[in-house]
Amino acid sequence: xxxxxxxxxxxxxxxxxxxxxxxxxxxxxxxxxxxxxxxxxxxxxxxxxxxxxxxxxxxxxxxxxxxxxxxxxxxxxxxxxxxxxxxxxxxxxxxxxxxxxxxxxxxxxxxxxxxxxxxxxxxxxxxxxxxxxxxxxxxxxxxxxxxxxxxxxxxxxxxxxxxxxxxxxxx
Numbered sequence: 132x133x134x135x136x137x138x139x140x141x142x143x144x145x146x147x148x149x150x151x152x153x154x155x156x157x158x159x160x161x162x163x164x165x166x167x168x169x170x171x172x173x174x175x176x177x178x179x180x181x182x183x184x185x186x187x188x189x190x191x192x193x194x195x196x197x198x199x200x201x202x203x204x205x206x207x208x209x210x211x212x213x214x215x216x217x218x219x220x221x222x223x224x225x226x227x228x229x230x231x232x233x234x235x236x237x238x239x240x241x242x243x244x245x246x247x248x249x250x251x252x253x254x255x256x257x258x259x260x261x262x263x264x265x266x267x268x269x270x271x272x273x274x275x276x277x278x279x280x281x282x283x284x285x286x287x288x289x290x291x292x293x294x295x296x297x298x299x300x301x302x
Contacts, residue, residue: 153281153289154296160280161269168259169275170225173250183248185275188223189298191216191290192260192269194252196229197239199265205284206243209266212290213247222294227252229265270294272301 170192173183193209195202202209209226216224228236230252240249260269263282270279270293278301279293 150289150292154292157279157281157293161277164261164269164277164280166259166261166277168256170227170250171275183223183225183250185223185225185271187273188221189273189294190223190225190271190275191294192271193224193226194229194257194260194262194265194267194269195226196265197231197236201284202266205266206245208284208287210245210247212287217247221298224248225250227256227260229257229262230254270297272297274301276301 170183171185191212193212195205195209213224213226216222225248227250231239233251236249236251239245261280266283268279268281268285268290269277272278278297281289
């Protein structure tokens, strides 16, 4: 077998194995997450007066904090996720900020030009959802059940693979 082909197969196999491992770890972590507090109907900070409407939609819930360095680094990618999903009627994107002061959050949203929906978190909500670190991504099926749970930066390929899997198999 040609050395280049053999090398490509080895790297491709390693990448596939890594992708499968992270996929199933996120699925396994989601099995322990059954929040009682629904985000459906909660009021967003921006746009003002709008309420979360996730019933029947495959939803990304993004937990973050204004002081989180990884969240700030991840912000351009999160904005892209939110804008891409906003254009799709079968998907939704909402975020929960850990509960910074209202003035500090408003200033941060304006300074960073954030136009995705933001719900202000509180200790009870964060504990109920099992938030252990920031940022955290949860992918919900159309019934609001958590199907995938991840912490840290999620790649676009990983995000959309999980969304597609959830949409096909659980909605």
